[in-house]
Amino acid sequence: MKTALLAVSLMLGPAAWGQGHSCENLHKLSIPNTRVLSAQTVAAGSLRLQGNSDAELAAGKPFMELPAFCRVVLEIEPAAGSRIPVELWMPAENWNGRFLGVGNGGFAGQIGYRELATAVSKGYASAATDTGHSGSPIDASWALGHPQAIIDFGYRAIHEMTLKSKMILQSFYSGPLRHSYFAACSDGGREALMEAQRFPQDYDGILAGAPAYNWTRLMTNAVVNSQALLLKPASYIPAAKLPAISAAALEKCDKKDGLADGILDDPRRCKFDPSVLLCKEADTNRCLTQPQVDALHALYSGARDKAGQRIFPGYVPGGELGEGGWGLWILGPAPGRSLMNFFGNGYFADMVYGNANWDYKTLSADTGLADGLQKTGGAIDATNPDLRPFAKRGGRLILYHGWSDAAISALSSIDYYNNVRTTASPATEDSTLRLFMVPGMQHCSGGPGPDSFGQAGPDSASGPDDPQHDILLALQHWVEDGVAPETVIAAQYAGEGAARKITRTRPLCAYPKVARYKGAGSTDDAANFVCRAEP
DSSP states (O other): OHHHHHHHHHHHOTTSTTTOOOTGGGGGOOBTTEEEEEEEEEOSEEEOOOSOSSHHHHTTOOEEEEOOEEEEEEEEOSSTTOOEEEEEEEESSOOOSEEEEEOOOTTOOSOOHHHHHHHHHTTOEEEEEOTTOOSOTTOOGGGTTOHHHHHIIIIIHHHHHHHHHHHHHHHHOSSOOOEEEEEEETHHHHHHHHHHHHOTTSOSEEEEESOOOSHHHHHHHHHHHHHHHHSSGGGOOOGGGHHHHHHHHHHHHGGGGSOOSSOOSOGGGOOOOGGGGBOSSSOOTTSBOHHHHHHHHHHHHOOBOTTSOBSSOOOOTTOOSSTTSHIIIIIOSSTTOSHHHHHHHHIIIIIISOOTTOOGGGOOHHHHHHHHIIIIIHHHOOOOOOOHHHHHTTOEEEEEEETTOSSSOTHHHHHHHHHHHHHSOHHHHHHHEEEEEETTOOSSSOSSSOOBSSTTOTTOOSSSSSTTTOHHHHHHHHHHHOOOOOEEEEEEEESSGGGOEEEEEEEEEBTTOEEEEOSSSOTTOGGGEEEEOOO
16 A cells, blocks of 8 residues: 555655645546546535436436535556446545545445435545446346456455545645545445455445345355245245234244334344244235245245255344335345345356356256356455454454345344454454344344434434444544444434434444343333343
């Protein structure tokens, strides 16, 4: 890193560093493998962006009340066949001395303009990339025949974005970069772990939500689940049956934590047998046929290889309902229309087998896993549990995962946490890593439980703007003040706009502790709960 910065300093001349360049002059910077396509000052007020793949932005909906900032558009070409677009937004005034890297979701393909806007409005310099291709986050066709694009998606784009953005911001500002952070969820959580594992010098603090870090196994599990639901038409479970499945699971397990509140605080303790839903007479939406019971068992179990070893953990009971629940991710509005099906098919067809007409029905779990690991595992999987290099330089990592996640089993984050613990000494792990499990939260947000705790960016804190209620600020407090977070308060909101209000708060506890009701006071108030270790 120091070598690269020195190279840019020499290219700019002896007066380049420490004095600050005007925004418009940044396009003259000479940076290895990088073109500065534009650099312009955006006046304070609203900003309209045309042509972005986000429907609202493409329609011209503005970002409101932004401060003046310097908008730099880059194109990085680290290798032949690689082209990585990056946007860097830097506050013109009142920079807080921090850099915030923005991540992606799904197969990426979009620049996170919303995240950039919220970051710059809070005083952060912030950068985002589409990881080297443009398109829908559920479409992997860009990868077909483009191995360099897979490498960019896997790890190179975020790293290059980070290096080049730091070079530019240290030329733009007269003051030093104090600290750098990365915060993202889903594939962005995988990107976050990749940064901590492969490039420990890039960020001081990393926030990784619901990380798709075990990518190859996750995608293998997606195809195996599609086979369980779709190979035999009778096995498919229509979304109309989800209320019955959810009700049966909650009836069995909701009171195990002492509260009947529609939330399972630790679904691992729920021994729910789908067979209780077996239709006794005619098939209705209130029961399951035997093929559907078998399919549901498979979804809860997770994919297994021929030897019976688990490929990826199964889904847990309690997260079936809701806009971001099983109806979206696992079952879909019709057979073969779930997000799980799109992701599994896209990965194997376009990344592994290079055949747009590949048929998921032909996949053997053992063979598919082996082929995926051989073809893309080294570029995409972020499974390395050895965080000692990151810890040695003082890095801090916070993981969070919703227990009701229907996209990525929450058990996978616990697996990674435990793997880190067995690799590092307990003292190293305790000083570097925290995991917060979120009861009732679905994929990154949503669900029946409190799901707002600052995880979506610097303007999304639930309640007071402080480390107790905002997990990104808690990460900063840990990095900059040495105070490790043990509890973060999550909120649940109802209503929109001026009518939006908090209806419930609960503490999130540093794993393996869980929140327990004290026995008095409202169960919708976090103050009436305490974090404690369970036997």
